[in-house]
Amino acid sequence: MTNTNIDRILAGLAEVADIEAGRAAPARLFRPGAVDVRAIRGRTGLTQAAFAAQFGFSAAAVRDWEQRRREPEASARVLLTVIDREPDAVRRALAHT
Amino acid sequence: MTNTNIDRILAGLAEVADIEAGRAAPARLFRPGAVDVRAIRGRTGLTQAAFAAQFGFSAAAVRDWEQRRREPEASARVLLTVIDREPDAVRRALAHT
DNA sequence: GAGCGAAATACGGCATTGCCGTATATATGA
DNA sequence: TCATATATACGGCAATGCCGTATTTCGCTC
Structure with missing residues (x-):
């Protein structure tokens, strides 16, 4: 050494x-930087609770993210990006369940 | 009381x-149960490292999931489901960056 | 079959988030 | 004004994220 x-x-x-x-x-090809959770949710027109329910987050996590108390994990940042850009694809994928 | x-x-x-x-x-409308990470990755034909790189996971997380040492978070389970069912949409969403 | 390199397995360990619960504040409408 | 829905704020434990590294297995060539 x-x-x-x-x-x-x-x-x-x-x-x-x-x-x-x-x-x-x-x-890491895709490096998801900071995401504006409130803005993304705002575009969906959903409340925090409804947004969480629709996309499988816990309400607590969405709260913490929007209050900037916690930062979403890499996976969550990616998912939020996909929700923002391809919301219908996400709904389709989740509807199958 | x-x-x-x-x-x-x-x-x-x-x-x-x-x-x-x-x-x-x-x-929670969509309650993502256990996901078979190895099976999902297998369908993409990617190695652990490449899979992680392409979809924004850390290689360590993918390893831990496949070894069943850790369970993916709810957000990660949802994203994995979307990757499995709408992989092109995910790639499209991530390509924009 | 031996040897080699890529890929995967295994695991210690700390920092950070997930998640729950609850109290308080801030709209929005009756 | 009162009531309800929505969002803010935060304490606190359990769990994952993530890093690093050693070991094993797999696939291939010789």
């Missing part, structure tokens, strides 16, 4: 360069 | 009866 950490740093820098040059794929 | 707990139990039973009779809506 002489210069293993330095090696790792160099490898990391090389990877960043590769990704930026398009020679490699980033670890 | 004499019989407040008994009251609550009775109210709960009444609510269950209402829901089963169709007179009331359950707290």
